[in-house]
Structures are given as C-alpha cells and as structure tokens.
Amino acid sequence: MVGAADFVGRDVISIKDFTRDEIDYILRIAGEMAPLAKSGSDILRGRIMATLFFEPSTRTRLSFEAAMYKLGGSVIGFSEPEISSVKKGESLVDTVRVVEKYADVIVLRHPSEGAARFAAEYARAPVINAGSGAEEHPTQALLDLYTILKEKGRIDGLTVALMGDLRYGRTVHSLAYALSLYKVRLFLVSPDLLKMRREVLEDIKNRIEVYEYSSIEEVLPEVDVLYVTRIQKERFPDLAEYAKVRGSYKVDLNVLRRARSDLIILHPLPRVDEIAVEVDSTPFARYFQQVENGLVTRMALLALILGAIKE
Numbered sequence: 644m645v646g647a648a649d650f651v652g653r654d655v656i657s658i659k660d661f662t663r664d665e666i667d668y669i670l671r672i673a674g675e676m677a678p679l680a681k682s683g684s685d686i687l688r689g690r691i692m693a694t695l696f697f698e699p700s701t702r703t704r705l706s707f708e709a710a711m712y713k714l715g716g717s718v719i720g721f722s723e724p725e726i727s728s729v730k731k732g733e734s735l736v737d738t739v740r741v742v743e744k745y746a747d748v749i750v751l752r753h754p755s756e757g758a759a760r761f762a763a764e765y766a767r768a769p770v771i772n773a774g775s776g777a778e779e780h781p782t783q784a785l786l787d788l789y790t791i792l793k794e795k796g797r798i799d800g801l802t803v804a805l806m807g808d809l810r811y812g813r814t815v816h817s818l819a820y821a822l823s824l825y826k827v828r829l830f831l832v833s834p835d836l837l838k839m840r841r842e843v844l845e846d847i848k849n850r851i852e853v854y855e856y857s858s859i860e861e862v863l864p865e866v867d868v869l870y871v872t873r874i875q876k877e878r879f880p881d882l883a884e885y886a887k888v889r890g891s892y893k894v895d896l897n898v899l900r901r902a903r904s905d906l907i908i909l910h911p912l913p914r915v916d917e918i919a920v921e922v923d924s925t926p927f928a929r930y931f932q933q934v935e936n937g938l939v940t941r942m943a944l945l946a947l948i949l950g951a952i953k954e
C-alpha cells in the first residue's frame with residue numbers, strides 16, 4: 644500500500660519513476676489541497692524551495708512558487724541564468740551543490756535532456772524536473788491526469804488523442820508514459836515529421852493500444868480527451884524543417900463539428916495558433932482549468948516530498 648512516507652525526500656525526474664498506485668495517491672492528495680489553495684496554510688512554514696530555470700516559463704515556475712507560498716513556505720531562485728553565476732561559467736553541478744545549502748527542494752528546468760537526472764545525482768536535496776529539454780515534464784503529466792480525472796471522473800476506459808508536436812514536446816512524452824499505466828486507448832496524431840519519439844512508442848505499446856494518424860478529422864468522433872500541443876520551434880535543429888510543418892494542424896469550430904458532445908480539449912499552454920481562439924468559449928475547452936489544477940497538483944507534490952502529509 645502506498646503511503647505518504649513513500650514520497651519523502653524523493654526526486655521527481657521522470658514520470659516513469661512512479662507506479663500507477665503512487666500516481667493515484669498524488670492525485671488524491673491534490674484533491675485534498677483544493678481547500679488549502681483557497682484558505683492558505685502553513686504546513687511548509689520554514690521550508691524553502693529553489694527554482695532554477697534555465698529556460699523560459701510562465702505557468703510551471705509561477706505555479707510551483709504559488710504552491711509553495713500557499714503552503715506557507717518560501718521561494719528563492721532565478722529565471723534569468725544570465726544574471727546568476729551561471730553566466731560566469733559555473734557548472735550545473737556546482738550551482739545545484741550551492742543552492743541545496745539554502746533550499747529544501749530544488750525545481751529545475753533546463754534545455755538539456757538528462758540535466759535533471761544529472762543534477763539529482765549530485766544533490767542531496769530532492770530535485771523536481773520542471774522540464775528537461777525535449778525529454779520529459781513529469782509534473783505537467785500529473786496535472787494533466789488530475790484534470791482528466793476531475794473532468795471525466797475516471798481515466799480508465801477513455802480514448803485519448805495526443806495531437807501536435809509529439810517529437811519535441813516533452814509534455815506529451817511524460818503524459819504518454821503516464822497514460823500507459825491506465826486502461827486507455829491512445830491516438831497519436833501528428834504530421835510525419837513530428838511523430839512520437841520511437842523510444843516512447845516502443846515503451847507504451849507494450850501496455851496499451853496505440854494508433855498513429857496524420858490528421859484528427861477521421862478519428863475525432865471516437866475521442867474523449869483531445870490533448871493539443873504547439874510546435875516546439877526552439878527545439879528544431881534546422882529551421883527549414885520547422886517551415887515545413889508550421890501551421891500544419893489547427894483545431895477550430897469546423898474541425899469540432901465531428902466531436903462528441905462530451906469531448907474535452909486540453910493544452911499545456913502556451914498556445915500559438917494550434918487552437919483557434921473561437922474554441923475557448925465552447926464547452927470543450929478545459930485548458931484554463933488545467934492551469935488551476937497545476938497549482939493543487941504541485942502543492943500535493945511539494946507537501947509530500949517535504950514530509951508535511953501524515954497518513
């Protein structure tokens with residue numbers, strides 16, 4: 644049986660570090676955090692979280708920070724490495740070794756794949772991966788699952804379509820791994836150039852039914868959850884490749900004419916042009932609720948890792 648003690652001091656590098664039972668447990672605690680997100684609490688008073696962001700972020704950093712403040716903790720860190728000693732040539736390992744002298748938990752976003760794992764090997768403080776290059780974004784997957792569960796009442800039995808940049812998008816890698824622990828049918832919808840990474844596909848195919856498509860139209864009537872992502876322009880080694888796929892897919896009211904009436908649409912945000920703004924006011928759109936769910940999910944994770952949940 645999974646209990647709160649199982650999470651104390653743990654790193655969160657890949658969503659694959661968790662079993663299904665552990666994920667379900669985190670989602671349950673996230674539900675219990677909802678009242679604390681309103682009232683505030685002091686269960687993490689005296690604890691410090693460091694956010695080390697070597698890449699742009701709005702939601703992930705702000706929601707981690709808000710989560711810490713809501714629980715009575717404090718936050719230090721940087722989101723502009725140019726004005727930290729990184730600029731002087733300090734290595735990631737040294738940065739982490741220094742920061743852990745001040746902080747009880749480190750939240751790291753870095754452009755390199757493997758950076759979070761590497762940092763965790765050197766840090767005694769727990770490290771939470773807030774995005775490691777194109778590789779993974781495990782806490783986004785947790786809040787995505789929480790949103791599906793909250794909106795649909797279950798995860799098992801659903802048909803989920805991941806649509807967009809499945810090659811460079813880290814959120815869809817973590818989410819695909821996470822969904823493969825449930826009884827879902829997964830549709831992967833992308834232009835050829837942006838197909839799901841082979842290593843993710845090989846891994847998840849062993850556990851769930853997975854089908855690949857190049858357009859959403861034909862399969863949309865079967866879909867319960869449509870998860871859309873932007874093209875990760877900044878990760879393309881060659882901008883000529885990006886030019887070939889730019890604007891190649893878009894969800895708008897016309898596409899949605901074939902949707903089930905209870906379809907929900909999720910997006911990790913930021914959105915560029917892959918979901919038309921006209922979709923925002925339809926009952927399908929849940930991407931702004933997703934943001935709200937990120938707060939309680941991260942509150943749950945921080946409270947568990949820092950040992951503030953007793954059960």
Ligand code: NCD
Binds near residue numbers: 702703774783872
């Ligand atoms: C995502 C990311 O950084 O990977 N954003 C987020 O954390 N919500 C998605 C993206 O940048 O497209």
